[in-house]
Amino acid sequence: MTDARQALLEFRDLHKDYGTTMAVDDVSLAIDRGAFVALVGASGSGKSTLLKAVNRLVEPSSGAVLFDGEDVENLPLAALRRRIGYVFQSIGLFPHMSVAENIAIGPRLVGERLPEARITELLELVDLDPAMAPRMPDELSGGQRQRVGVARALASEPQLLLMDEPFGALDPVTRDALGERVRALHAKLGLTTVMVTHDMAEALLLAERVLVMDEGRIVADETPHALLDGAGGDIAQALVAVPRGQADRLAELAR
Amino acid sequence: MNGIWTTLLGLGDKLAAHVLLSASAIALGIAVALPLAIWASRSEAVARTTLGFASLVQTIPALALLALFFPILLSLRAVFGEGLPTLGFLPALLALALYALLPILRNAVTAQANLDPGVIKAADGVGMSFWQRLRLVEAPLAAPYVMAGIRTAAVWTIGAATLSTTIGQPSLGDPIFAGLQTQNWVLVLAGCIASAGLALIADALLGTIEHGLKTRQRVLTFGGLGAVALGILAALAVQFAGRSEDRIVIGAKGFSEQYILARLIGQRLEDAGYAVGYRDGLGSAVAHRAVSTGAIDILVDYTGTIWTNQMERSDNPSRDAMLADIIDWESRTSGTHVLGRLGFENAYGLAMPRARAQAEGLTSIGDLAAKAQGMTIGGDPEFFERPEWIAVRDAYGLRFAARRNFSPTFMYNALRAGEADVIGAYTSDGRIAADDLVILDDPQGAFPNYDAIVLLAPEAGEDERLLEVLHPLVGAIDVDAMREANFSVDRESDKLSFEEAARRLAERAGL
Secondary structure: OOOOOOEEEEEEEEEEEEOOEEEEEEEEEEEEOOOEEEEEEOOOOOHHHHHHOOOOOOOOOEEEEEEOOEEHHHOOHHHHHHOEEEEEOOOOOOOOOOHHHHHOHHHHHOOOOOOHHHHHHHHHHOOOOHHHOOOOHHHOOHHHHHHHHHHHHHOOOOOEEEEEOOOOOOOHHHHHHHHHHHHHHHHHHOOEEEEEEOOHHHHHHHOOEEEEEEOOEEEEEEOHHHHHOOOOHHHHHHHHHHHHHHHHHHHHHHO | OHHHHHHHHOOHHHHHHHHHHHHHHHHHHHHHHHHHHHHHHHOHHHHHHHHHHHHHHHHOOHHHHHHHHHHHHHHHHHHHOOOOOOOOHHHHHHHHHHHHHHHHHHHHHHHHHOOOHHHHHHHHHOOOOHHHHHHHHHHHHHHHHHHHHHHHHHHHHHHHHHHHHHHOOOOOHHHHHHHHHHOOHHHHHHHHHHHHHHHHHHHHHHHHHHHHHHOOOHHHHHHHHHHHHHHHHHHHHHHHOOOOOOOEEEEEEOOHHHHHHHHHHHHHHHHOOOOEEEEEEEOHHHHHHHHHHOOOOEEEEEHHHHHHHHOOOOOOOOHHHHHHHHHHHHHHHOOOEEEEEEEEEOOEEEEEEHHHHHHHOOOEHHHHHHHHHHOEEEEOOOHHHOHHHHHHHHHHOOOOOEEEEOOHHHHHHHHHHOOOOEEEEEOOOHHHHHOOEEEOEOOOOOOOOOEEEEEEOOOHHHOHHHHHHHHHHOOOOOHHHHHHHHHHHHOOOOOOOHHHHHHHHHHHOOO
16 A cells, blocks of 8 residues: 555646646646645636646646656556546536436446446435436436536546536535535545635635635645635635625624 | 329339338448548548538539439449449449438537537546447437438438439339320329338338437337338348349330330330330430440430430431441440331421411421521420531521420420420421421431431340340331320320330231
8 A cells, every 4th residue: 555645646847738828837736645625716727727637638738747656648548537536517417328327337438337236325425315326317406416426426436536616506505515415425435635616615614725726826725724814825815805705794794 | 093003003113222222322321421420520620521522512413413423433444344333223322322421421410519518528537438438428419410310311312312213223213204204294293102202201210210319219219220121121022022133124215205115125025035124214325325335235226316426426428328337336336236227217307386387488497597596496405415406507507596495295385385486306206296297308418317226235136036036126117106106105185104005006017
């Protein structure tokens, strides 16, 4: 076994540009095994691009991403992606496959059949009724669909969970419940999780480490506590000010 | 109405040929379009090029596309050898498959372009390879749209396949073209009903498959596929059951006389124990090419046609000298055998109503030249392109105010209705007497001689027994007998079928 404190994920001088547009500008960063990291920034700050470089949905212009000590460029693409759970805003359930078939797709690609008991277990993990297994995606609500998306991402027992605005399209109640659920699963399954979000409140409440990105660079790397104490610089503090202001106004109203 | 039913029931062979041709063309279209669509979905440039090409093909009239494959295949013989067929099934298949390409390709490309990008992202995200993504995600999601494209292609192809009659491929176009020729609306209707019915059935079955794919109901998908397969199998059974290899195929160009003479020859051969098939409605150049290459075995052709069109001669020798030259030319260039003259001439001549000709004092083409500036001349679609017309026009200095193309049958109606003042008529046509027309004299002999002669394909020409059975035809049919037979199928009421007219003509000729 590798040292538990060794970084599971490491970005080395990562750089990505689309012609003249700089998406990621020389990012170097290590993420520890078992960490829950939130990557926060405005639209176009490069946070999504950085995330996609990990499972090679984006190929970097220069620099490298190391996953468990190995350069992802050197890993077979399909094998790499099976070791990484990926959840994103538009979910992308396969509309012609049932819930169970969607969840079992990863193992199916390598010729394995996911046992029914495991599908039941995965559905229970994301708080869904196992009776939903034979349903088709268009019979589900948005929240249920994203839960299936999370179950699908966990089916191959990944070490790393990448989430790209996972709760962006959900209503606030569902969003809160699913966020809590994912946080609990992260702990229970011993995952390393990187979540991209533009919502600082969500980042502060779920993550143990918050990275703030702006114009392709990491401008702050703090714990939620430190951010609330005013660390991280102007850009980070501008983002923190939004939920803090809302909280203050709500407290005002409640008085 | 009874006539239509009887005619419809007699179309089994044509229907089977039509089904097989259409199904093969669609299958070939699918086989080409789907890989192209996959390639196109990975490359914008390929998508633009292939769709552009398919759209361009679509703008070519189907009839022209079919005709174009004749010279294309002819030139390809340099590569594939003399065995490559230039008429019949192969060119029809290729032209129709090209035609079927566009709707399949367009729907497949559109389906791929419209796939939910989230789904594609998810497919990549879970680690699918190129082929896994294609097989597990893109193909099943695009299938209903592709099927809709195939459906459109099927309806188009079944309709356009009726035109393959003109390049010697039997189809439901045979009764349509034959009927149009003789104003036999029962034949035309029967052909239209059969081909429209076939298109509707194909559309419904393919629609069932499409619906099955869309709603993921395997019963519908496989039921529809099964029904399509059964239809094709039935057509195969009809096509190949009881077909003897040594069948004699008789060609006929697209006018009544040709249909009747083909039947007359066919009936004679059947009486002698031969199995016989017909290729009706061939264009003039196509028909000659077909007999000289053995695509058909027997054809009635005309000396003047071969002289001016195939041999490209512009001199006008005596009829015996012309025939001798033709026999020599045919045997030298292709080995085609000339059996001999049938006994009548079907020349081109300029015809007009007798009353009008008398009123204006016109007896010869020379007289006509002075009045042509105020007149409209009508001709069949080939007429104004033919060297004979050009020779006559230049010999007499004919300058008409207008010229119009009609199918041979409508040409006579046009003359009667006053839409044309003069027509390029055929001298053996029964309507010349029936409509009281005169053929204007040709004192300069600008129109060549048009003796009807029987041509045999090189191989058939060496069949002694066949020659023996056909030999009594030589000199047996005079122009009056031919006119009467032609009129019996062309007149507006009391029409005879080609078969019946052929029997009566044989009887009258003592055959």
